[in-house]
Amino acid sequence: MKPITMLDLKSEFSLVEDGVRTAIDEVLESQHFVGGSHVGVLEEELAKRTGAKHAIAIGSGTDAILVALMACEIAAGDEVITTPFTFFATAGCVHRTGAKPVFVDIDPDTFNIDPAKIQAAITPRTKAIIPVHLFGQCADMDAINDIAASAGLRVIEDAAQAVDATYKNRYAGALGDAACFSFYPTKNLGGFGEGGLVTTNDDALAERVRQLRNHGQTDQYHHQFIGGNFRLNTMQAAILSAKLPHLESFNGRRRAIAKQYDELLANVPSIQTPKIAEHNQSCYHQYSILADDRDGLRQHLTDASIGSGIYYPIPLHLQPCFQYLEYSEGDFPVSEATAKRILSLPVHPMLDDADVRRVAGCIVQHQSEAIPAEATGRS
Numbered sequence: 221m222k223p224i225t226m227l228d229l230k231s232e233f234s235l236v237e238d239g240v241r242t243a244i245d246e247v248l249e250s251q252h253f254v255g256g257s258h259v260g261v262l263e264e265e266l267a268k269r270t271g272a273k274h275a276i277a278i279g280s281g282t283d284a285i286l287v288a289l290m291a292c293e294i295a296a297g298d299e300v301i302t303t304p305f306t307f308f309a310t311a312g313c314v315h316r317t318g319a320k321p322v323f324v325d326i327d328p329d330t331f332n333i334d335p336a337k338i339q340a341a342i343t344p345r346t347k348a349i350i351p352v353h354l355f356g357q358c359a360d361m362d363a364i365n366d367i368a369a370s371a372g373l374r375v376i377e378d379a380a381q382a383v384d385a386t387y388k389n390r391y392a393g394a395l396g397d398a399a400c401f402s403f404y405p406t407k408n409l410g411g412f413g414e415g416g417l418v419t420t421n422d423d424a425l426a427e428r429v430r431q432l433r434n435h436g437q438t439d440q441y442h443h444q445f446i447g448g449n450f451r452l453n454t455m456q457a458a459i460l461s462a463k464l465p466h467l468e469s470f471n472g473r474r475r476a477i478a479k480q481y482d483e484l485l486a487n488v489p490s491i492q493t494p495k496i497a498e499h500n501q502s503c504y505h506q507y508s509i510l511a512d513d514r515d516g517l518r519q520h521l522t523d524a525s526i527g528s529g530i531y532y533p534i535p536l537h538l539q540p541c542f543q544y545l546e547y548s549e550g551d552f553p554v555s556e557a558t559a560k561r562i563l564s565l566p567v568h569p570m571l572d573d574a575d576v577r578r579v580a581g582c583i584v585q586h587q588s589e590a591i592p593a594e595a596t597g598r599s
Contacts, residue, residue, distance in 0.1 A: 224579060226527040227406060228570040232470075236463050240412075243458035256454035262461045263417075266401075269384070269464075270393030272419035274426035277452035278433055281380045281402020284416035285313040285350075287450050288398045291418075291428040292374045294319045294347055301341050302350040302378075303333040304535040304547075305555040310352055310378050311536050321545065322346070323537050325552040329495040331355065331508070331562075334554075335363035342367075348374040353382035353392050355531075355564075356408070356474075356505035357496055361387050361395040376400065380416075381505035383409045384471050388499045393419040398429075403460055408474070408503055409467050411456045473569035474504040477576050481507055481565065484580035488587050506531060507567035513590060514563050520586040526579055529564040 233240070243258070250256055259277050267275035278284040294300060296318030302310050304323040311321040324341050327334045331354050338349065349368055351359035361377075368375045375396035379385070382392040383401055393399040403415030418429050428445070431438060436445035482493050492510040496502050508531065511517045521528050535555040537547035549556065565579055 221525060223525040224527060224566050224571070224575050225568075226529055226564070226566050227568050229405065229410075231570040232568070236466055239462035239465075240459055243462040244455065247455050247458050250454075253454050254451060256457070258454050258458040258461060259452060262452075262457040262464075265461060265464055266393075266417055267419065270391045270399070270419050272394040272399070273421040273423070274419060274429075275393075276418045276420075276426060276429045276433065277457055278400075278416040278418055278429075278450050279452050280414040281400060281404060281407075281416040282309040282313060283433075283448070283450045284380075284400035284402070284418050285309055285376070285378060286316055287429055287432050287448070288376050288400050288418050289313055289317050289319070289348070290432050290447070291425050292348055292376065292397070294374075297345060298347040299343060299345040300348045300350060301338060301346060303352050303354075303555070304537040304552050305331060305532060305558060306352040306354060306378065306536065307380065307532065308536065308539070309380075310350055311542070314350070315542075319347070320345075321536070321542070323545075323547065323552060325554045326558065327360075328554050328558070330357055330359075330497060331558060332357065332359040333364070335360050335367060338364065338367050342371050342373075346371065346373060348376055350376045350378050351396075352378040352380075353385055355494070355508050356382050356385050356503040357494075357500050358382060358385050358387035358392050358395065360497070365396065374398075380404075381407065382503060383407065384467055385503040386501040394421060397422060398425060403456070408471055408505055409460060409463060411460050411463075413456055415452055415456045415460060417452075470569040471503045473571075474507075474567050475502070477567050477569075477571055478502070478504045478507050480573065480576045481567075481580060484577065485509070485583060488584055490587065490590075491583065504567050506564040508562055508564045510558065510561040511563050512561065513586075514561050516590070517583065517586050518563055521579070521582055524578075524582045526582055527566055530562060531564055532562070533559055535559050 377399035380402035432447035433450035436447035490512040
């Protein structure tokens with residue numbers, strides 16, 4: 221029986237190959253590998269797609285977060301509120317500016333930062349909030365923006381996993397002061413290497429990001445700020461533009477797969493399928509369930525040649541590098557409990573319906589075998 225993997229980039233490439241090879245040939249012909257016209261084209265396409273006034277291509281998703289923080293003048297002595305249940309870059313970039321990450325626990329249903337817990341974390345040193353649109357579902361942005369407005373804080377969306385996700389019919393990327401996207405190869409819109417983007421409706425902020433991504437230059441060899449090399453190379457921009465027309469259909473397929481999982485796993489005890497807020501449309505970068513016997517279920521899937529992933533096994537407040545923040549186990553109980561039960565299933569657009577049924581069937585089988593053992597006390 222063929223393996224079912226978490227990704228199938230080779231099959232995906234077969235669908236976009238002609239356009240990608242044409243784009244690569246155009247860049248080779250032009251010999252413009254940094255700052256070529258393809259970068260501007262990609263920026264225009266993504267500004268239009270997100271509904272943001274400005275889109276600035278960046279070399280990676282991590283650098284997109286870093287440069288957005290720098291553009292918002294986050295620096296040593298400042299505090300930035302975010303979630304401990306996210307990829308490391310979210311809080312890592314806060315630290316790199318010299319600021320202090322301040323964590324707030326997550327909502328148990330959406331896995332996104334809980335707005336009801338943000339106010340208590342605000343201090344006179346707080347300068348920004350970074351909500352993460354985890355797994356492709358937008359955070360509760362109206363509530364977060366209201367809190368930020370009352371306290372005079374910047375809001376930077378970590379939309380690395382949320383390209384084409386919507387919140388109340390508005391796209392991720394135009395819901396805060398700035399937003400950061402990733403085009404890492406595993407993302408819903410993935411390049412052939414690193415890539416990222418900052419979007420904003422703020423003219424001054426956009427101009428500062430553009431300067432910072434090129435060592436803070438205003439004109440050649442004139443540096444108003446200390447920035448960095450945060451440029452997206454032209455080849456990646458061309459490849460992303462070639463893949464962009466497929467994004468809507470690929471995300472549509474992800475949603476269809478998620479719907480199948482929802483239906484097939486609806487009555488499985490001890491399994492919680494993803495809960496999407498009524499006003500949200502997820503792009504399902506991951507389809508993540510909660511399972512009481514997460515590790516046993518994962519091994520059962522592995523034995524059946526079915527891939528899975530754990531995002532994320534250790535909340536950031538418990539990572540050794542953040543010990544200096546002096547958080548302890550028990551400080552963020554929802555994040556900690558979620559980390560012990562979370563399991564992501566294959567949801568990439570190359571899966572067919574039979575694949576989805578096989579994954580779900582394997583989960584149902586494991587659960588049906590586990591219940592009698594628990595009832596009789598067997599292990």
